[in-house]
Structures are given as C-alpha cells and as structure tokens.
Amino acid sequence: MNGALNNDLREIWVYLSASPLAGLTMTLVAYQIGLWVFERFGRRPVLNPVLIAVLLLAGVLTASGIEYRTYFAGAQFVHFLLGPATVALAVPLYNQFRQVRQSALAMLVALLVGSAASSLSAVALAWIFGGSSATLRSMAPKSVTSPIAMGVSEQIGGLPSLTAVFVILTGIIAATFGTWALNLVRVTDWRARGFGMGVAAHGIGTARALQVNEVAGAFAGLGMGLNGLATALLLPTLYHLFW
Amino acid sequence: MLGTLTILLLCQLAGELIARLLHLPIPGPVLGMLFLFAGLLLRGGVPRAIQDTAGGILRHLSLLFIPAGVGVMTHAGRLSAEALPIILALFGSTLFGVAVTAKVMAALLRPTSASADEAANPGAKP
Numbered sequence: 001m002n003g004a005l006n007n008d009l010r011e012i013w014v015y016l017s018a019s020p021l022a023g024l025t026m027t028l029v030a031y032q033i034g035l036w037v038f039e040r041f042g043r044r045p046v047l048n049p050v051l052i053a054v055l056l057l058a059g060v061l062t063a064s065g066i067e068y069r070t071y072f073a074g075a076q077f078v079h080f081l082l083g084p085a086t087v088a089l090a091v092p093l094y095n096q097f098r099q100v101r102q103s104a105l106a107m108l109v110a111l112l113v114g115s116a117a118s119s120l121s122a123v124a125l126a127w128i129f130g131g132s133s134a135t136l137r138s139m140a141p142k143s144v145t146s147p148i149a150m151g152v153s154e155q156i157g158g159l160p161s162l163t164a165v166f167v168i169l170t171g172i173i174a175a176t177f178g179t180w181a182l183n184l185v186r187v188t189d190w191r192a193r194g195f196g197m198g199v200a201a202h203g204i205g206t207a208r209a210l211q212v213n214e215v216a217g218a219f220a221g222l223g224m225g226l227n228g229l230a231t232a233l234l235l236p237t238l239y240h241l242f243w
Numbered sequence: 244m245l246g247t248l249t250i251l252l253l254c255q256l257a258g259e260l261i262a263r264l265l266h267l268p269i270p271g272p273v274l275g276m277l278f279l280f281a282g283l284l285l286r287g288g289v290p291r292a293i294q295d296t297a298g299g300i301l302r303h304l305s306l307l308f309i310p311a312g313v314g315v316m317t318h319a320g321r322l323s324a325e326a327l328p329i330i331l332a333l334f335g336s337t338l339f340g341v342a343v344t345a346k347v348m349a350a351l352l353r354p355t356s357a358s359a360d361e362a363a364n365p366g367a368k369p
Contacts, residue, residue: 054312075310084251086272090279091297106351114344122336131328146308151270161314173337181338187345196345232273
C-alpha cells in the first residue's frame with residue numbers, strides 16, 4: 001500500500017514537474033511571498049520582492065533538480081507579458097509629458113550625460129577589474145527598465161537573463177544608497193533628484209523617489225521612460241557603429 | 244481590459260514587424276511603445292480603459308522580471324567567478340549615474356521656491 005502511494009506520488013511529481021502549470025504557479029507564489037516579506041518587514045529597499053522571489057525559485061529548482069529550461073516552459077507565460085508591458089510604458093510617459101516643456105533642455109542634457117555616464121562607467125569598471133566580454137555587454141543597458149534592457153542586451157550580444165539580474169541589483173543599490181550619493185553632490189532640487197533616480201535606476205529608483213516626494217516621483221518616472229527610449233535607440237546604434 | 248490588451252498587442256506586433264522589415268536595431272516592443280505614445284498624442288488624451296489597464300500591468304511590472312531573473316542560476320558560475328568586477332561596476336556606476344544626472348540637471352534648471360526651503364533638510368530626500 002505504501003509502495004503504491006509512493007508510485008502514485010512519483011507519477012504525479014513527474015507529471016507536474018514537466019507541465020507548464022508548475023513553473024507558472026511557482027512564479028506567482030514566489031512573487032506573493034516576496035511581496036509579503038517586503039510589506040511585513042517595513043518595505044525596506046533591500047527586501048526587494050523580485051530579489052526574494054528569484055532567490056527562492058533558484059533555491060527550490062536547485063534543491064529539486066528541476067532544470068531552468070523546464071521551469072521556463074511554464075514561466076514563459078509571465079515572461080511574454082514584458083512585451084505588452086513595455087508598450088504600456090507609453091501611458092505614464094504621456095501623462096508626464098506636459099511637465100517636460102518647462103525643463104525640456106535641462107532634462108535632455110541631463111538625460112544624455114547621465115545615460116552615457118551610467119552605461120560607460122559600468123562597462124569601464126567591469127573591464128578594469130577583469131570582467132568578461134559577455135559581462136560587459138550585459139552590463140551596458142543595466143540602468144533602464146528590464147524589458148528594454150533585455151531587448152538591448154540581446155541586440156548587442158549580451159545575455160538577457162544576466163542583464164535582468166544587473167537591472168534589479170542596480171535598482172536596489174540606487175534605492176538604498178541613492179540618497180547618500182545625492183546629498184554628497186549637494187543637489188537639493190526635487191526635480192533633479194527624482195530625474196537622477198529614474199535615469200540611473202529605472203522603476204525601482206522611481207518607486208523610491210515616489211515614497212519621498214511627489215515631484216521627485218514624477219520626474220523619476222519621466223527619467224525612467226526617457227532613458228529607456230534613449231538607451232533603446234542609441235545604445236544598439238552606437239554599438240553597431242563602433243564594433 | 245480586453246480592448247486595451249488588444250491595442251497593446253497590436254502596437255507590439257506592428258513594432259516587431261517594422262523592426263524586422265527595416266532591420267532596425269530597436270526592440271519591437273519599444274517601437275510599439277512609440278506607436279502607442281504617438282497615438283495618444285494624436286488623440287490628445289488617455290482613454291480611461293487604457294489608463295486603468297496600463298496602470299494595472301505596470302503596478303506588477305516587477306513580477307514579469309522573475310522568470311528571466313531566475314536565469315541567474317544558469318549564470319551562477321560566472322557571477323562567482325567575476326564577483327569583483329560585477330559588484331564594483333554595479334555599485335560604482337549606479338551611484339555615479341544618479342549623482343551625475345541630478346547634478347547636471349540641477350545646474351541647468353532655474354531654482355524653484357520648493358527646493359530652496361528644503362535645502363536645510365537634505366537627509367529626508369530620495
């Protein structure tokens with residue numbers, strides 16, 4: 001009887017671990033756990049729900065011997081939505097577009113300088129300390145929101161999944177230590193502080209700016225959208241021109 | 244909801260098609276975003292349904308990063324082998340990027356009254 005039950009369980013396990021249902025459900029459950037931990041322990045930036053979910057899932061997959069490829073067969077339904085979500089970024093971009101007119105020039109210059117500074121300093125630092133070619137390519141678009149960063153990474157020969165990890169870590173670093181960096185360079189204007197967070201650290205930086213000041217939040221959202229656009233348009237073009 | 248999803252997918256599809264046809268170095272969804280943005284500009288406003296659905300999707304944007312993020316396990320070897328360049332590059336470039344962007348923008352902006360009286364208390368800022 002015990003043996004028959006074990007056989008049944010083994011068959012169910014074999015069936016479930018190979019079906020899309022498992023990967024999809026695990027992804028949603030892990031995200032909910034990540035959100036719960038984030039809310040429960042005071043919404044600290046270091047307790048980023050995505051980071052928690054990723055670590056949790058990687059741990060479960062490794063422990064149970066399920067291959068990433070098998071997991072992704074189910075999780076790809078979530079992954080697919082990155083495309084429509086990128087299109088949807090047009091809505092906040094439009095909502096905040098009116099504010100651009102007053103400070104358009106300052107924003108454009110700051111965008112181009114800041115975008116180049118983030119990308120080039122990342123590649124340069126990784127290169128100086130001996131990073132590999134794939135790491136450098138995956139590092140270049142890490143300041144912008146993941147759907148765009150991963151698309152750009154693919155275009156310039158990086159590894160999109162490695163870029164996604166760099167993107168998340170970039171956001172967490174800015175949300176945790178960005179205030180310190182902004183105080184260090186003595187920037188007090190809310191518009192500039194928010195814009196810096198959005199340009200250099202996409203959605204996670206924007207969320208942090210929104211928590212503290214509404215103007216900073218609006219300009220961070222704008223910075224995120226504009227740098228996503230600038231990086232998508234300029235980075236692959238420049239890359240193909242020079243390499 | 245369904246209408247908006249259809250519009251989002253149509254914009255993405257148009258973006259993918261044009262990017263491939265013209266061999267543009269831009270991801271299809273990004274072109275799709277430009278199309279939707281142009282459409283909103285032409286229309287002169289965001290319809291309520293699009294506002295709500297787009298807001299709903301973007302609220303859980305971070306969920307969509309997870310499947311690709313779990314791919315970190317396939318890069319575990321690289322991450323530990325290149326830990327030093329990766330950590331230094333991420334910390335250095337992120338804080339440098341935030342500071343440089345904000346500094347340049349602040350230098351070019353005319354100061355507002357809102358920022359002036361908060362200069363005394365910079366610790367509370369994002």
